[in-house]
Amino acid sequence: MDRPQLEGQTIRLRSHSIHIENRELISITGVKDVGSFNESEVILLTDGGGLTIEGTDLHITKLDLDDGQIIIEGQLSALEYDDIQPVKGSLFSRMFR
Secondary structure (H helix, E strand, O other): OOOOEEOOEEOOOOOOEEEEEOOOEEEEEOEEEEEEEOOOEEEEEEOOEEEEEEEEEEEEEEEEOOOOEEEEEEEEEEEEEEOOOOOOOOHHHHHOO
């Protein structure tokens, strides 16, 4: 299947989905960037908007921004979408300049 192109560039079409297992593991697709993270909060930019995940002992066990996927383990307590965009330039992009 051919992907749409814009001025010679291939555009990736991704869908945004969330799968939670036992409030201890969350798998998210359609992730564009990680704004920030620590053991109690992960802030993401997704195809569905800004997403804040709250909990305890949160750890990112997989991150693949090329495929738009993240897996987070820990005790999940809340998910909240917002219209606020994370700070430009993720932590990872600032680390690997």
